[in-house]
Amino acid sequence: MPLDPSALSPETCRVERVFRLRVELGPLDRAEDMREAVLSVTSLTWGDYDQVSFETETGHQHYRTGPDAAGGPLPPETVPARALSFSIPPETALLGRVLDAIQHAHSYEEPVIYVTESLATRARPEITRSSPWKKWHRADG
Numbered sequence: 001m002p003l004d005p006s007a008l009s010p011e012t013c014r015v016e017r018v019f020r021l022r023v024e025l026g027p028l029d030r031a032e033d034m035r036e037a038v039l040s041v042t043s044l045t046w047g048d049y050d051q052v053s054f055e056t057e058t059g060h061q062h063y064r065t066g067p068d069a070a071g072g073p074l075p076p077e078t079v080p081a082r083a084l085s086f087s088i089p090p091e092t093a094l095l096g097r098v099l100d101a102i103q104h105a106h107s108y109e110e111p112v113i114y115v116t117e118s119l120a121t122r123a124r125p126e127i128t129r130s131s132p133w134k135k136w137h138r139a140d141g
């Protein structure tokens with residue numbers, strides 16, 4: 001059963017629908033280049049912030065190319081990889097432009113891109129900014 005954001009009523013934030021994307025980056029892909037490609041289409045806004053994304057530490061991606069791949073069939077390979085995640089408004093036309101930007105900027109013939117319909121929170125700063133736990137109120141912040 002899909003969650004209905006209008007059924008949620010937290011005091012400190014609002015909840016809205018988004019498309020969440022996760023792009024796996026191969027060893028030749030730079031997260032900065034991929035972010036720039038996406039930013040040429042949308043600002044990656046999150047509340048009062050823009051250019052918001054998350055990049056994982058390096059892990060490993062395993063694959064084997066098939067007979068119809070650009071390089072032909074090759075033995076299985078494991079390469080260093082990272083992932084870049086971000087969200088965009090749930091607009092299908094925008095999603096199409098973002099996917100095109102990623103496809104053009106990615107080094108792989110078949111980039112691994114996950115798109116998920118999701119819910120995300122947006123803070124209500126008029127309520128949360130005074131919290132003593134916020135970094136600007138803390139000695140260690």
